[in-house]
Amino acid sequence: QIDSARLWGSIHETAQFGATAKGGVRRLTLSGEDKQVRDWFRKACEDAGLEVHVDALGSQFGLRKGRDMSKLPVGIGSHLDTQPTGGKYDGILGTLGALEVIRTLNDAGIETEAPICIVNWTNEEGSRFAPAMMASAAYVGDFTTDDILSRKDIEGSTVGQALDSIGYRGDKPVGFQKLGCFVELHIEQGPILEAEGKTIGVVDSGQGVLWYDGKISGFESHAGSTPMPLRRDALATLSEIVLAMEAIAKKHGPNAVGTIGEAVIANPSRNVIPGEIAFTMDCRSADGAIMDALDHDLRAAISEIAARRKVEVKIDLVWRKPPTHFDPKLIAAVENAAKTLGYSSRRITSGAGHDACNLNTVMPAAMVFVPCKDGISHNELEDATQPDCAAGTNVLMHTVLAIAGV
Amino acid sequence: QIDSARLWGSIHETAQFGATAKGGVRRLTLSGEDKQVRDWFRKACEDAGLEVHVDALGSQFGLRKGRDMSKLPVGIGSHLDTQPTGGKYDGILGTLGALEVIRTLNDAGIETEAPICIVNWTNEEGSRFAPAMMASAAYVGDFTTDDILSRKDIEGSTVGQALDSIGYRGDKPVGFQKLGCFVELHIEQGPILEAEGKTIGVVDSGQGVLWYDGKISGFESHAGSTPMPLRRDALATLSEIVLAMEAIAKKHGPNAVGTIGEAVIANPSRNVIPGEIAFTMDCRSADGAIMDALDHDLRAAISEIAARRKVEVKIDLVWRKPPTHFDPKLIAAVENAAKTLGYSSRRITSGAGHDACNLNTVMPAAMVFVPCKDGISHNELEDATQPDCAAGTNVLMHTVLAIAGV
Numbered sequence: 001q002i003d004s005a006r007l008w009g010s011i012h013e014t015a016q017f018g019a020t021a022k023g024g025v026r027r028l029t030l031s032g033e034d035k036q037v038r039d040w041f042r043k044a045c046e047d048a049g050l051e052v053h054v055d056a057l058g059s060q061f062g063l064r065k066g067r068d069m070s071k072l073p074v075g076i077g078s079h080l081d082t083q084p085t086g087g088k089y090d091g092i093l094g095t096l097g098a099l100e101v102i103r104t105l106n107d108a109g110i111e112t113e114a115p116i117c118i119v120n121w122t123n124e125e126g127s128r129f130a131p132a133m134m135a136s137a138a139y140v141g142d143f144t145t146d147d148i149l150s151r152k153d154i155e156g157s158t159v160g161q162a163l164d165s166i167g168y169r170g171d172k173p174v175g176f177q178k179l180g181c182f183v184e185l186h187i188e189q190g191p192i193l194e195a196e197g198k199t200i201g202v203v204d205s206g207q208g209v210l211w212y213d214g215k216i217s218g219f220e221s222h223a224g225s226t227p228m229p230l231r232r233d234a235l236a237t238l239s240e241i242v243l244a245m246e247a248i249a250k251k252h253g254p255n256a257v258g259t260i261g262e263a264v265i266a267n268p269s270r271n272v273i274p275g276e277i278a279f280t281m282d283c284r285s286a287d288g289a290i291m292d293a294l295d296h297d298l299r300a301a302i303s304e305i306a307a308r309r310k311v312e313v314k315i316d317l318v319w320r321k322p323p324t325h326f327d328p329k330l331i332a333a334v335e336n337a338a339k340t341l342g343y344s345s346r347r348i349t350s351g352a353g354h355d356a357c358n359l360n361t362v363m364p365a366a367m368v369f370v371p372c373k374d375g376i377s378h379n380e381l382e383d384a385t386q387p388d389c390a391a392g393t394n395v396l397m398h399t400v401l402a403i404a405g406v
Numbered sequence: 407q408i409d410s411a412r413l414w415g416s417i418h419e420t421a422q423f424g425a426t427a428k429g430g431v432r433r434l435t436l437s438g439e440d441k442q443v444r445d446w447f448r449k450a451c452e453d454a455g456l457e458v459h460v461d462a463l464g465s466q467f468g469l470r471k472g473r474d475m476s477k478l479p480v481g482i483g484s485h486l487d488t489q490p491t492g493g494k495y496d497g498i499l500g501t502l503g504a505l506e507v508i509r510t511l512n513d514a515g516i517e518t519e520a521p522i523c524i525v526n527w528t529n530e531e532g533s534r535f536a537p538a539m540m541a542s543a544a545y546v547g548d549f550t551t552d553d554i555l556s557r558k559d560i561e562g563s564t565v566g567q568a569l570d571s572i573g574y575r576g577d578k579p580v581g582f583q584k585l586g587c588f589v590e591l592h593i594e595q596g597p598i599l600e601a602e603g604k605t606i607g608v609v610d611s612g613q614g615v616l617w618y619d620g621k622i623s624g625f626e627s628h629a630g631s632t633p634m635p636l637r638r639d640a641l642a643t644l645s646e647i648v649l650a651m652e653a654i655a656k657k658h659g660p661n662a663v664g665t666i667g668e669a670v671i672a673n674p675s676r677n678v679i680p681g682e683i684a685f686t687m688d689c690r691s692a693d694g695a696i697m698d699a700l701d702h703d704l705r706a707a708i709s710e711i712a713a714r715r716k717v718e719v720k721i722d723l724v725w726r727k728p729p730t731h732f733d734p735k736l737i738a739a740v741e742n743a744a745k746t747l748g749y750s751s752r753r754i755t756s757g758a759g760h761d762a763c764n765l766n767t768v769m770p771a772a773m774v775f776v777p778c779k780d781g782i783s784h785n786e787l788e789d790a791t792q793p794d795c796a797a798g799t800n801v802l803m804h805t806v807l808a809i810a811g812v
């Protein structure tokens with residue numbers, strides 16, 4: 001059994017780095033707050049006797065030796081960055097839970113056959129730089145390191161500049177640390193486990209993701225003197241797109257969602273009809289065919305709206321992540337650990353993307369979910385209970401022991 | 407006859423202060439560019455022999471003596487501030503046209519019975535500080551000077567601070583310069599004169615304006631893991647409001663318009679359902695009863711949308727300007743000047759608000775419109791011809807001479 005109080009203490013101690021007034025955390029990737037939590041994590045890893053390395057994208061790797069160093073390490077971990085209005089658990093539980101596993105094994109003097117490597121992946125959230133799960137995507141070869149280093153945030157800073165500014169451009173090439181498999185603990189970020197009174201979600205699949213950048217070019221004009229029929233209003237156009245996306249996602253539901261999270265009017269003024277808007281779209285489904293249908297229906301709706309309103313709408317697909325099907329053997333290992341420990345569980349699909357989804361494309365991967373309050377995540381009010389966090393970490397540890405061998 | 411080339415030269419010389427790449431002007435009120443054009447205008451007034459004063463809200467007054475100084479001056483002028491993506495004529499034609507009238511009278515050695523006062527009103531546009539036509543509103547007593555001085559821009563700077571930062575907080579109290587009447591020359595900012603081939607618009611009325619500040623409070627949540635039916639999406643709510651306002655304005659049309667010009671998502675992120683949005687609304691009609699109907703229908707629509715989507719929407723009416731009916735005698739004087747000079751003309755309603763609309767509440771006022779290309783205004787592509795600008799300025803001069811007496 002892991003030390004529930006110590007785990008809880010780590011979560012709340014690190015929540016100070018970027019703490020918000022509403023009890024959440026604002027710790028954008030590669031920000032000053034991210035540096036603080038990274039420094040804390042490095043020291044904690046070193047204190048736990050791990051050999052710590054940082055790769056060229058800033059991901060932190062802490063290696064615990066196994067009896068048989070010819071075996072590839074079992075990877076565990078998650079991320080320590082958050083959304084602009086994020087919570088204390090998303091990613092953090094999985095990273096500090098991995099640290100807790102190491103500390104528990106150390107205290108119990110348990111040596112494993114295979115080594116264990118705990119990881120803090122850079123920019124899982126994707127809100128400062130796109131795409132989300134950026135560093136694990138480069139790790140599995142979906143993007144080159146140089147491509148990712150050149151990605152820009154809204155202020156125009158690149159990932160490379162941001163890494164340098166906090167001193168976390170590591171000396172190891174991306175992919176230097178080979179892993180044999182990867183298991184990630186996470187809060188569910190959805191309402192199902194809580195509603196059904198289950199402690200553990202055995203994640204067998206994950207939704208695919210489509211991310212788009214959009215731009216509407218209408219025509220700026222006077223709010224008072226431009227008759228309604230003559231307008232080419234970029235905001236009215238966006239409004240139709242937002243509602244069309246909502247209708248399309250509902251039509252393909254329940255296994256589909258669609259969101260416009262960012263929309264910025266260029267040179268806004270109260271008495272000017274908006275002429276230009278930049279926006280983003282996020283569509284998801286666990287079913288690849290539905291993803292294709294979402295893409296098709298969305299493009300068709302946008303073309304119709306743009307033509308009717310005589311505005312130009314440009315849509316760029318900037319990221320497509322297919323649905324994830326986790327490794328059957330690892331799924332069984334997680335399920336077995338939950339059963340052995342006496343926790344109620346159910347199979348579940350992840351609505352969110354995770355680093356484990358990327359790793360699963362090149363090695364066996366799996367995930368452990370625990371309930372979160374009212375399914376709320378990407379919100380400062382995100383919450384989870386100490387017993388649930390401890391239960392998930394115990395399942396993570398027993399899964400690791402089963403895979404690594406004692 | 408005024409000097410068309412000199413007028414044209416002034417317009418294009420001052421257009422350098424805040425010139426944009428697309429050929430427009432970005433000269434927000436009380437900005438550095440506004441200081442530049444104010445300095446230019448003061449010097450031009452002094453060179454034309456005017457006595458120049460600045461009031462506590464930064465409005466510039468240049469007085470030309472009349473034979474009978476017991477008579478109140480005839481006021482003419484407009485404004486030199488622009489929209490963020492404004493044009494070279496909106497306000498500028500009326501202010502530099504007034505200067506051109508003075509220069510022409512000087513050259514011709516014409517003395518008038520009543521004095522003439524040319525005015526550059528502060529913040530007519532209303533895009534940096536609300537309301538629009540701010541300084542003329544304080545002049546006529548709609549707001550106190552202190553109230554206006556405390557208005558804030560989006561960065562939190564007050565009008566008072568902005569005035570001090572460019573050295574234009576004048577030593578004269580607002581209202582120090584009494585005026586007997588006011589005549590404002592302006593581009594139409596709408597398509598009617600051009601479409602009908604008329605040179606002069608004799609403005610007999612102006613639309614009333616309703617300005618609102620709005621705030622939507624939904625709930626931030628994960629874009630991937632929050633099922634569509636459980637969302638409380640602030641942007642989807644805004645989208646319904648935008649389209650409802652469009653439908654309501656059309657329903658009450660053609661004598662009604664409605665615009666949402668500003669909308670800002672708090673803490674936007676691609677994979678977060680927007681939780682909070684601040685926005686503005688601008689509704690107009692030349693008919694007071696329609697203004698009331700717009701307000702009523704809009705509030706009803708917003709209540710219904712908010713209740714159905716389980717979000718909170720707060721609406722504050724921050725400005726209500728009733729429709730304007732200009733002074734019949736002054737309207738006739740404008741019409742007569744156009745006729746005498748041989749220009750085609752028609753009566754017209756102003757879609758935009760103007761300082762003359764405020765002044766009309768305490769003294770006789772009127773306006774002269776000239777065509778602008780395709781009715782485009784509040785856009786960098788705003789355009790007008792040199793002959794039309796000269797024609798409008800001639801009508802302004804002859805109207806002034808008729809009122810002031812030679």
Ligand SMILES: NC(=O)NCCC(=O)O
Nearest residue numbers: 124125132352353630677
């Ligand atoms: N787990 C999580 O919230 N990841 C962020 C990436 C995404 O799914 O949008």
Ligand SMILES: NC(=O)NCCC(=O)O
Nearest residue numbers: 224271530531538758759
């Ligand atoms: N004339 C003009 O564009 N005024 C700005 C105020 C408004 O009507 O919105």
